[in-house]
Amino acid sequence: MLSLSLILLSACGFHxxxxxxxxxxxxxxYVEAGGGSLVGNQLRDQFQLSAIPQAPSAREARAIVxxxxxxxxxxxxxLDRNGKIIATEIFLEVRFDARxxxxxxxxxxxxxxxxxxxxxxxxxxxxxxLEAEIIYTDMARDATQQILAMLxxxxxxxxxxGLATDPAGDQANRP
Numbered sequence: 001m002l003s004l005s006l007i008l009l010s011a012c013g014f015h016x017x018x019x020x021x022x023x024x025x026x027x028x029x030y031v032e033a034g035g036g037s038l039v040g041n042q043l044r045d046q047f048q049l050s051a052i053p054q055a056p057s058a059r060e061a062r063a064i065v066x067x068x069x070x071x072x073x074x075x076x077x078x079l080d081r082n083g084k085i086i087a088t089e090i091f092l093e094v095r096f097d098a099r100x101x102x103x104x105x106x107x108x109x110x111x112x113x114x115x116x117x118x119x120x121x122x123x124x125x126x127x128x129x130l131e132a133e134i135i136y137t138d139m140a141r142d143a144t145q146q147i148l149a150m151l152x153x154x155x156x157x158x159x160x161x162g163l164a165t166d167p168a169g170d171q172a173n174r175p
Contacts, residue, residue, distance in 0.1 A: 020050055020148050022063065023156055026100065028053035030061030033070075038140035039094050039147070040067045046144060061101055065151070068095040068109065072136060077117045089117045090132055092139040096147055098154070107154045112146055114139040 022029060029052055033040020043065060047054055055061035070093070077087035092114045098107040116135050120128060 020047070020052060020151050020155075022052055022151075026063040026106075026155065028055040028061055029063045029065065030055040030058045031065050031067070032058055033067035037067050037070050038137060039070055039096075039143050042140050042144035043067070043147065046148060058101075063098065063100055063106065065098045065147070066096060068097060070094050074132070085120050087117055087119050088128075088132075089115055090135060090139075091115045092136060092143060094140075094143045094147075098151060107150050110147075110150065112143050114142055 029047060031040050031043045031047070031054070033043070044054065058064050072090065072092055074088055074090045076085050077089040078085075080086050094112045094114075095109060096107070096112075097105070097109040099105055116139060118131060118135060
């Protein structure tokens with residue numbers, strides 16, 4: 001039932017948030033990222049949800065999205081009058097680019113930095129660590145959406161069936 005709903009929605013032009021329309025000449029896509037990369041995993045998931053074919057290796061891909069780096073850090077956001085931490089700021093930095101298999105740049109190397117702050121309530125250390133992990137996962141999801149938006153903006157649009165375009169970009173055949 002869910003599959004039928006998704007097919008009907010996509011047939012009417014609806015696309016899931018983060019869906020990317022990649023021209024057939026750039027398929028399949030390969031996401032190059034370390035095994036522990038939250039953003040790399042999120043990108044792979046989004047491509048799968050968007051029915052974008054993914055290559056098993058960079059050699060077999062026509063386009064490669066590379067997560068060049070992903071790092072986390074945190075700092076004290078606020079202290080109470082006794083010097084106890086009451087707020088923490090956490091940061092996720094992601095560096096990425098996208099290239100055709102031949103090396104032509106699709107998206108120049110970019111750096112995204114996301115941050116969140118959260119209050120340190122009087123909870124156990126494990127509770128604070130779990131909350132930070134949940135926030136990092138949410139920030140990775142946000143970074144993935146930003147990367148997909150940059151890909152949408154950078155990739156050439158696939159021509160719609162029945163419409164031909166001349167080199168100047170004007171529609172030659174209008175229905």
